[in-house]
Amino acid sequence: MAEYREGSTSRATFPLPDVEWPPTAPYWDGAASGELRIPFCDACGASNWFPEAECGACLASAFTWRVMSGQGTLFSWVVVHRPFLAQYADDIPFVPALVSLDEAPEVRVPTRIVETEPDSLIFDMAVTVAFRPLHFRGVDGEVTAPFFVPA
Ligand SMILES: [Zn+2]
Numbered sequence: 001m002a003e004y005r006e007g008s009t010s011r012a013t014f015p016l017p018d019v020e021w022p023p024t025a026p027y028w029d030g031a032a033s034g035e036l037r038i039p040f041c042d043a044c045g046a047s048n049w050f051p052e053a054e055c056g057a058c059l060a061s062a063f064t065w066r067v068m069s070g071q072g073t074l075f076s077w078v079v080v081h082r083p084f085l086a087q088y089a090d091d092i093p094f095v096p097a098l099v100s101l102d103e104a105p106e107v108r109v110p111t112r113i114v115e116t117e118p119d120s121l122i123f124d125m126a127v128t129v130a131f132r133p134l135h136f137r138g139v140d141g142e143v144t145a146p147f148f149v150p151a
Pocket of ligand 1: 042044045046055056058
């Protein structure tokens, strides 16, 4: 199991993702390079999402991060109208979503749908990755994140 990193919500950069946390660092490295990367088990080939130290299917611990096309379908979403943390005050309304990837439909990427009217969203609609800066009010720095837009 991946170890929980104490104090992760008290980091000065919270709620920006911790891009150096080993289980997810390749995901954020990929995003910074314009690639959507997902880990697959070297032993059994299963996609492993959310990334963990051991394969969820066979408990092996070696993975290869594959670059996905970025094409997928909208599995689920909500529209957030009230900032549940002060850092989100500049973002509302925003659309947290789960996207199922075409090459690995069992993978559901937590993301946001951006640059579209929330009322136009339809279950299972085609979406494509769009790398955008993620930043928050009162938080220094930003992280390039895989968001999605209608395909
Ligand atoms: Zn495996």
